[in-house]
Amino acid sequence: MEKENEYTSRNERAYKNDEITVYWKPSACIHASSCYRELIEVFDPGSRPWVNMKGASVERIIETVNLCPTEALTWKWNDESKNKQVGAGHTNHIKYKRPELYNVKPATSSDTPLTIKIMPDGPAIVEGSYILKNSEGESKIVNSISSFCRCGKSSTSPFCDGDHRTNGFSG
């Protein structure tokens, strides 16, 4: 009857309970870690399947999915008529994905301030437009959300690869 961990496509999975479906797109995950820090009862990277839709109330699951800074986690009501009433406040509703991920302006690496959120025991999440430079003097323009490693152990340095979760990083 109830389907869990159903594949929707090659790169996305769906997790259902009676009221909502949560979608998980691993390729979009930047390891901000807000899901498991906020609600380990539902989002537990150490468990399989890692999403337990019975672990908390629907409200708490929606709140937590809305915290995801990318489209890695999104959700919708199973009752389609309810989806039509969802407002833009639900940034990670499947119909209201974060506008900053889609309204990417070309190459104006200025004006708006960069927002840097330091995640507890996790990466630095950077939102905005900037020029990324490395020590070889190479540079490129970035207009999106990215996460920079703070633990020193990422194999995809300078970006976060999620290693902080298991290497005991505290900071």
Next chain:
Amino acid sequence: MKNETHKQNIIEVIEGGPLKISGSVNLQDQKRGINSNANEVYLCRCGRSANKPYCDGSHKESDK
């Protein structure tokens, strides 16, 4: 016209060192109660700073 200088946001990955972020920066750190605006910050990348999230030079002793 605003009479602000036209600031370009730049993030420089310093090899074996911190992340140098310059331009117009809003830094938020809930764990330490920081919410500040700055023109330049150096963020620790090695995990060893005693002054996180900022760099304190500890990377020089780290075996990176």
